Amino acid sequence: MEVLSIDNLCKSFGDKEVLKGVTLKVPENSIFGFIGKNGAGKTTTMKHILGLMKGDEGEIKVMNEKVVYGQTATNRFIGYLPDVPEFYGFMNAREYLSFCGEITGMEKKNINERSEKLLCAVGLDKEKHRIRGYSRGMKQRLGIAQALLNSPKLLICDEPTSALDPVGRKEILDILMSVRDKTTVLFSTHILADVERICTDIAFLDEGSIKLSGKIADIKGKYRSNEYMIETEDEASRKVLLQKFDKLKEEKGQLESVLLFKETDYDIHTVLAFVAEKKLPVIKIERVEPSLENLFLEVVH
Amino acid sequence: MRTLIAFTKKEYMEQVRSRKLLVLGIIFLILGLMNPLVAKLMPKIMEGMADQLAESGLTVGEIKVTALNSWEQFFKNISTGLIAFVLLESGLFTREYQSGTLVLSLTKGLKRYKVVLAKIFVLLTLWTAFFWMTFIITYVYNDFYWDNSEASHLLFSGICWWLFGAWVISIMVLVSTVSKSGSSVLLGTGGIVFFIYLLGMIPKVEKYLEIKLTEGLKLVNGQSVVSDYVPALIITLIVSDVFFIASIFIFNKKSI
Numbered sequence: 001m002e003v004l005s006i007d008n009l010c011k012s013f014g015d016k017e018v019l020k021g022v023t024l025k026v027p028e029n030s031i032f033g034f035i036g037k038n039g040a041g042k043t044t045t046m047k048h049i050l051g052l053m054k055g056d057e058g059e060i061k062v063m064n065e066k067v068v069y070g071q072t073a074t075n076r077f078i079g080y081l082p083d084v085p086e087f088y089g090f091m092n093a094r095e096y097l098s099f100c101g102e103i104t105g106m107e108k109k110n111i112n113e114r115s116e117k118l119l120c121a122v123g124l125d126k127e128k129h130r131i132r133g134y135s136r137g138m139k140q141r142l143g144i145a146q147a148l149l150n151s152p153k154l155l156i157c158d159e160p161t162s163a164l165d166p167v168g169r170k171e172i173l174d175i176l177m178s179v180r181d182k183t184t185v186l187f188s189t190h191i192l193a194d195v196e197r198i199c200t201d202i203a204f205l206d207e208g209s210i211k212l213s214g215k216i217a218d219i220k221g222k223y224r225s226n227e228y229m230i231e232t233e234d235e236a237s238r239k240v241l242l243q244k245f246d247k248l249k250e251e252k253g254q255l256e257s258v259l260l261f262k263e264t265d266y267d268i269h270t271v272l273a274f275v276a277e278k279k280l281p282v283i284k285i286e287r288v289e290p291s292l293e294n295l296f297l298e299v300v301h
Numbered sequence: 302m303r304t305l306i307a308f309t310k311k312e313y314m315e316q317v318r319s320r321k322l323l324v325l326g327i328i329f330l331i332l333g334l335m336n337p338l339v340a341k342l343m344p345k346i347m348e349g350m351a352d353q354l355a356e357s358g359l360t361v362g363e364i365k366v367t368a369l370n371s372w373e374q375f376f377k378n379i380s381t382g383l384i385a386f387v388l389l390e391s392g393l394f395t396r397e398y399q400s401g402t403l404v405l406s407l408t409k410g411l412k413r414y415k416v417v418l419a420k421i422f423v424l425l426t427l428w429t430a431f432f433w434m435t436f437i438i439t440y441v442y443n444d445f446y447w448d449n450s451e452a453s454h455l456l457f458s459g460i461c462w463w464l465f466g467a468w469v470i471s472i473m474v475l476v477s478t479v480s481k482s483g484s485s486v487l488l489g490t491g492g493i494v495f496f497i498y499l500l501g502m503i504p505k506v507e508k509y510l511e512i513k514l515t516e517g518l519k520l521v522n523g524q525s526v527v528s529d530y531v532p533a534l535i536i537t538l539i540v541s542d543v544f545f546i547a548s549i550f551i552f553n554k555k556s557i
């Protein structure tokens with residue numbers, strides 16, 4: 001089942017067409033990476049899903065219910081973390097979560113339990129100060145906590161890791177991973193390493209439409225080349241390899257010690273046998289996986 | 302209902318923690334104390350100046366101060382209170398638009414009309430509390446120094462002025478739903494009140510206008526009668542409600 005489906009969403013600001021027919025399906029229990037350049041329209045798309053903006057054309061459904069602009073009932077399924085979350089600065093984190101719980105109609109006991117658990121998870125449990133003095137990263141952490149408070153069906157995060165230090169990034173990604181069995185996660189990002197790490201599905205948004213989307217495994221399978229790479233430890237063994245297999249080639253922009261070859265040129269087992277026989281010191285031999293970065297560059301150009 | 306209460310609670314918390322409640326409380330307290338005090342001190346001030354005035358050829362007769370003088374001060378000064386109130390509260394809506402704090406509340410399914418209702422409720426309760434606080438302080442001191450029975454229709458004239466304030470608040474709320482910044486709220490509210498004030502210069506329409514409600518002094522000193530105020534009272538009541546309801550509808554369609 002799809003938690004979210006967007007059909008032919010169009011939006012212009014004045015004469016600037018930002019979304020030109022975005023079509024997207026987010027399956028249940030996926031962690032969906034929504035990738036695009038700066039200004040591609042990721043935030044704009046998310047605002048439409050939340051009914052904060054009125055689309056010119058197209059239809060959005062959350063849990064098979066149509067999203068309406070303004071008074072948006074489908075938001076009861078959604079937890080949302082905006083790109084720059086803003087809270088009431090005169091409250092502290094606990095007070096804010098309790099306010100959030102009350103306006104979503106949660107039980108008092110439930111609010112306290114969830115707040116405690118989430119504040120621990122995002123590392124704000126010992127923070128007693130008012131939100132006014134929070135750093136960007138702390139706000140983002142609180143943002144995650146408030147978005148997950150009422151255990152939403154769909155969690156929408158707009159660049160959740162952009163303001164975080166490496167430790168914070170890992171923690172937040174771990175949280176996103178851990179909610180997966182109950183919550184579908186849609187998050188936008190520029191950081192492809194994050195996507196590689198946790199996403200099950202991706203979509204590339206470029207020039208107003210989705211250029212590529214689907215399960216990461218499928219996409220990678222489709223774009224997987226029949227190339228292998230072999231990295232040697234020293235110059236000498238590299239020479240030995242090059243002598244034996246003259247179709248090995250160096251890749252531009254890669255380390256010098258890396259050599260590539262096509263499956264059609266040499267059988268991998270022949271190469272492996274040779275390496276074993278000569279006891280060549282290698283660092284790694286692997287099938288070349290298409291990196292998201294390459295895919296991304298390929299798609300947007 | 303619980304969500305409405307939760308949002309209202311948040312509004313009060315903000316009033317307290319941003320010290321607005323304290324500042325307004327002090328302003329209205331001073332206003333209340335000032336009315337009888339100025340009236341009480343008036344003869345002393347005049348006496349002190351009597352010598353000077355005599356030199357310039359003026360003689361000051363005996364000045365008799367009554368509760369009416371204090372009420373005169375009240376109706377003069379309470380507008381200062383209302384202006385301070387509007388100045389301090391003009392950003393109640395726009396602060397939330399500008400900082401984006403409403404986005405999270407609304408995307409959590411908070412109904413938009415509850416936002417408007419909570420804010421109207423807070424504004425009206427604060428205005429009511431502060432206005433009547435000043436009124437009661439003036440009343441109690443007047444009773445202590447003089448005799449309030451000289452003043453007629455005190456409660457009614459108070460209600461009229463209070464309603465005038467509520468009307469100004471309804472303009473403020475309405476303008477807030479279409480404005481982006483606190484200063485445009487001030488400008489819009491001030492502009493509309495000023496326009497009505499100018500309209501009040503025309504004798505024929507004067508008795509139907511909201512501004513009529515500020516002339517409580519004439520009631521108190523017996524220059525006017527209650528029935529003079531009834532048309533303006535009814536019209537103000539209706540107009541304020543219409544403004545409040547219109548705010549809810551406009552806010553429902555607003556892009557946040």
Ligand SMILES: Nc1ncnc2c1ncn2[C@@H]1O[C@H](COP(=O)(O)OP(=O)(O)OP(=O)(O)O)[C@@H](O)[C@H]1O
Pocket residue numbers: 013018036037038039040041042043044045083
């Ligand atoms: N309210 C608005 N009025 C006019 N133009 C807008 C508005 N909101 C967004 N845009 C334009 O729409 C385009 C897409 O913006 P959007 O914020 O959705 O990009 P994004 O993909 O989220 O970028 P980033 O990665 O930088 O966050 C931008 O060119 C922006 O200028």
Ligand SMILES: [Mg+2]
Pocket residue numbers: 042043044083158
């Ligand atoms: Mg963005």
